[in-house]
Amino acid sequence: xxxxxxxxxxxxxxxxxxPCAVGIDPLWERFSPxxxxxxxxxxxxxxxxxxGAAGLERFGAxxxxxxxxxxxxxxxxxAYYEVYGSLxxxxxxxxxxxxxxxxxxxxxxxxxxxxxxxxxxxxxxxLSGSPLSPLQGDALTLAPYLGTDSVDPFIKVAKxxxxxxxxxxKTSNRGGALxxxxxxxxxxxxxxxxxxxxxxxxxxxxxxxxxxxxxxxGATAAEPARALRQSFPHLLFLMPGLGAQGGDAEILxxxxxxxxxxxxxxxxxxxxxxxxxxxxxxxxxTAIRTACQALIEETAAALSQ
Amino acid sequence: xxxxxxxxxxxxxxxxxxPCAVGIDPLWERFSPxxxxxxxxxxxxxxxxxxGAAGLERFGAxxxxxxxxxxxxxxxxxAYYEVYGSLxxxxxxxxxxxxxxxxxxxxxxxxxxxxxxxxxxxxxxxLSGSPLSPLQGDALTLAPYLGTDSVDPFIKVAKxxxxxxxxxxKTSNRGGALxxxxxxxxxxxxxxxxxxxxxxxxxxxxxxxxxxxxxxxGATAAEPARALRQSFPHLLFLMPGLGAQGGDAEILxxxxxxxxxxxxxxxxxxxxxxxxxxxxxxxxxTAIRTACQALIEETAAALSQ
Numbered sequence: 001x002x003x004x005x006x007x008x009x010x011x012x013x014x015x016x017x018x019p020c021a022v023g024i025d026p027l028w029e030r031f032s033p034x035x036x037x038x039x040x041x042x043x044x045x046x047x048x049x050x051x052g053a054a055g056l057e058r059f060g061a062x063x064x065x066x067x068x069x070x071x072x073x074x075x076x077x078x079a080y081y082e083v084y085g086s087l088x089x090x091x092x093x094x095x096x097x098x099x100x101x102x103x104x105x106x107x108x109x110x111x112x113x114x115x116x117x118x119x120x121x122x123x124x125x126x127l128s129g130s131p132l133s134p135l136q137g138d139a140l141t142l143a144p145y146l147g148t149d150s151v152d153p154f155i156k157v158a159k160x161x162x163x164x165x166x167x168x169x170k171t172s173n174r175g176g177a178l179x180x181x182x183x184x185x186x187x188x189x190x191x192x193x194x195x196x197x198x199x200x201x202x203x204x205x206x207x208x209x210x211x212x213x214x215x216x217x218g219a220t221a222a223e224p225a226r227a228l229r230q231s232f233p234h235l236l237f238l239m240p241g242l243g244a245q246g247g248d249a250e251i252l253x254x255x256x257x258x259x260x261x262x263x264x265x266x267x268x269x270x271x272x273x274x275x276x277x278x279x280x281x282x283x284x285x286t287a288i289r290t291a292c293q294a295l296i297e298e299t300a301a302a303l304s305q
Numbered sequence: 306x307x308x309x310x311x312x313x314x315x316x317x318x319x320x321x322x323x324p325c326a327v328g329i330d331p332l333w334e335r336f337s338p339x340x341x342x343x344x345x346x347x348x349x350x351x352x353x354x355x356x357g358a359a360g361l362e363r364f365g366a367x368x369x370x371x372x373x374x375x376x377x378x379x380x381x382x383x384a385y386y387e388v389y390g391s392l393x394x395x396x397x398x399x400x401x402x403x404x405x406x407x408x409x410x411x412x413x414x415x416x417x418x419x420x421x422x423x424x425x426x427x428x429x430x431x432l433s434g435s436p437l438s439p440l441q442g443d444a445l446t447l448a449p450y451l452g453t454d455s456v457d458p459f460i461k462v463a464k465x466x467x468x469x470x471x472x473x474x475k476t477s478n479r480g481g482a483l484x485x486x487x488x489x490x491x492x493x494x495x496x497x498x499x500x501x502x503x504x505x506x507x508x509x510x511x512x513x514x515x516x517x518x519x520x521x522x523g524a525t526a527a528e529p530a531r532a533l534r535q536s537f538p539h540l541l542f543l544m545p546g547l548g549a550q551g552g553d554a555e556i557l558x559x560x561x562x563x564x565x566x567x568x569x570x571x572x573x574x575x576x577x578x579x580x581x582x583x584x585x586x587x588x589x590x591t592a593i594r595t596a597c598q599a600l601i602e603e604t605a606a607a608l609s610q
Binding site: 025027046048049052077079080082083084085086087088089090092093111112113114115116117118119121122124125126131132133134135143144145146147148149150151152168171172173174175176177178179180182183184189192193196 | 426431482494
């Protein structure tokens, strides 16, 4: 039988003792001075797409190396790799391979979604496990503006291959209200999306009791998160927005179950760029590892309060 | 002064005498038997990602060659290239370059969108004109599930570089209703998105009287299209869904202005894969060119009724 992403995630969270994941969003303008020096870039950044992609590859490998035994998963933000075109995607392929080799689950954060046939192509690209498609994630994020039939092809592939999905429901940014908070007959768009995912996701329930298709719920949206948890106890929440984006760690305690499972918390800026938060004394790898350990401790403290 | 995509598009539509564009969605399963033979694939398709990407590159070049003097623009559906990872994106880069060299405007159909900083990275990747980012479109499609601040960074870059945007409002697929048709205080999500685009797009009005930021409106949604046109006379409609998806050509006449401008109509399957519609007598390039000419004639007939 195919093993499900969600069950592997639960095992990983238990093994590492944390629901934290590291979000890899490499933007050279945020690299530490030490790393910029290593790359020979200084303040002007990369001189070419090749140079930029090489920097991303090196940075991603450094992060994977620094955190692989601390967290169960990493989330790659595809946009930052797409900046350098095919060379950037090649760097992402290398980073994904490094992460998997190091035992990490890989979430591709691409917010994909389109009409049926095109969603099918995206699912093939990122979740099919086909040797023809070299950039494979263990899970992928979706943006459901195009609705039910934009999500269905992904769920079909997720069922076949066991890979996971996270469909955006209520995101961490304020502007999401334009679409997500629109409410008809007492139900908002984000509730409708979550209900659809909940229903469609019954086809891919993991042994752990959670569906292999989860939702994205920003940690900045405490009330909606609580309400969604009450309505949908079997959906895992991918929950960005703690810390840098202003989310309150307390909400975490309210959305996890008795075993502490139910949310995966990706953190990016605070872990990747500790020098931006005043931690400048260490080499880049040690600084990232230390920041990741601090994140894990803070999260554990919030969960045990 | 930076010239705007929307003004170049108007000039192109006038020069070619048609609002049709060709949507390049290359899926090898739909390639003609003649092309499959040329590629040495037969019915089993590509043997590797290299092979698959090479086939896409060849097919895209063939389409560009066949239609470049007939239509003002081509729309590349990114998903089908992403299937082959970095090699697929390299093929897309080659196809985009070929299209631009042939004088075509290039729309990248990627339905991108994320929170602010990440949208900024996508805008850099596809619209910045930076030599560091080799995959540049003249315009990009966005999916606005993440709302206002997911769209704003693109509009900022569109203003700086003159490149265009099409934000999904009411798409051609049925399932879009889950999100797009939800209505509060008498206004649907798609109307709210269109209104936001209309407002934000005032910052980038072209000389032709249309905003450089348009919306995607499926040709299958005749009533919504009419209503959106009445409310938003300055938004160009990217209008897929005629023909293969069941859209009625009559709606076109109702959304264009006195000069016949106001909509861009991408067609994909009927042009790229005429053998699937019973036209099997010609070599692939001639078949595609003939199908494109037929599309242009049908559209002209619908517009002049």
